[in-house]
Amino acid sequence: MHIIYNLGIHLTRFILQVLALFNLKIKKGVIGRRQTFEILKNTIKANDKTLWFHCASLGEYEQGLPVFEKLKEHYKTHKIILSFFSPSGYEIRKNTPLADAVVYLPLDTKKNAKSFMNLVHPELTVFVKYDIWPNFLNEMKVLGKRAILISATFRKHQTYFQWYGSPLRKALFVFEHIFTQNESSKTLLKSIGYTQITVSGDTRFDRVTKQLDMVNHLDFIANFKNNKLCIVGGSTWPEGEALLAKYINTHPSTDLKFIIAPHNIKSHLIQNFIESIEEPVALYSNKDTADLKNTRVFVIDTIGLLSKIYSYADIAYVGGALGTTGLHNTLEPAVFGVPIIIGSHYENFPEAHDLIKTGGTFSISNQNTFDEILDDLIENTVHRKKAGQANAQFIDKNKGAVIQICNYLRI
Secondary structure, eight states: OHHHHHHHHHHHHHHHHHHTTTOHHHHHHHHHHHHHHHHHHHHOOTTOOEEEEEESSHHHHHHHHHHHHHHHHHOTTSEEEEEESSHHHHHHHTTOTTOSEEEEOOOSOHHHHHHHHHHHOOSEEEEESSOOOHHHHHHHHHHTOEEEEEEEOOOTTSGGGSTTOHHHHHHHTTSSEEEESSHHHHHHHHHTTOOOEEEOOOHHHHHHHHHTTSOOOOHHHHHHHTTSEEEEEEEEOHHHHHHHHHHHHHOOOTTEEEEEEESOOOHHHHHHHHHTSSSOEEEGGGTTTSOGGGOSEEEOOSSSOHHHHGGGOSEEEEOSSSSSSOOOOSHHHHTTTOOEEEOSOOTTOHHHHHHHHHTSEEEOOSHHHHHHHHHHHHHOHHHHHHHHHHHHHHHHHHOOHHHHHHHHHTO
């Protein structure tokens, strides 16, 4: 099985190089991986002490950040190496002050693993959620390096638990401890003989809770909201934007304000959405000249503001689960006590199941159900506030994963 796995990695490298000719995102990853070893050579000396944090993409980075920050604070003299597999994580966080070097993780060949580990020689490695790479982990084992996995989730159909999953299954045993989000993941790990497990929950609860202590005020958003009821569409995709556009067009009330923050901020997609709205729309990029106070629809054509914008929401729609792209972060609006509407494809998002059970989050599948739920939340103040409180209480109840991880690491 290891031979097949290694052949598969080399085949993947070839396929990515071909796809890079036609796909800009893949091209960035291919080019970025070529630069990894040079960046590491220029950053790390042989006698440097280091920590290595690895995340598949941006979501995992945000998930691991509370733990990363605690480790950085404790290990003040260590250099920190942060790696991503996906360009969507690397491109956004490549300049983070958290790390001394931010790199693409090279493909998981034996040669790459040896070269990477010899350069980085981390005292401790932290992987977040998944992205388990057997050759890298095996090299850690050979060198006697410590590694933990945090905020992990497992499902029975995954390769680890199948007869053909030997390479990935053995890789899990390199982690000295795995912190899972739930009991079902612990049960699955125990079924393959792995026992060094703590059900700590999801570090994202700690991450979003920190947002409450930050300064979330945005003058231009306060000016736009103007003390009126505000619906925020966060990380939206075209299928959700179509529902929002029709609702806006059929509900012309000047007492309702809408902020839409698309996941993809490409100009032609933004323009398509604006053209579907039958009234003037303000853009973040033109906010200084727009009459925000007297505009009903505000489109955020930039990134990095959504977590603050949710603090102004009375109701939130979180995108991704109407299509096939995957549900985006529902915890960010939930922490502010905001009722949430999501699409119906949230099967692989346990927090969405739990939020729905609390009564603070609502799933829709079409325009009719979207309109009905949104109408009710707008018109029924008591229901709206009760639903929002249920979401906030859910966040508060589930925080604490970071403390458990730090206690284990004795920091």
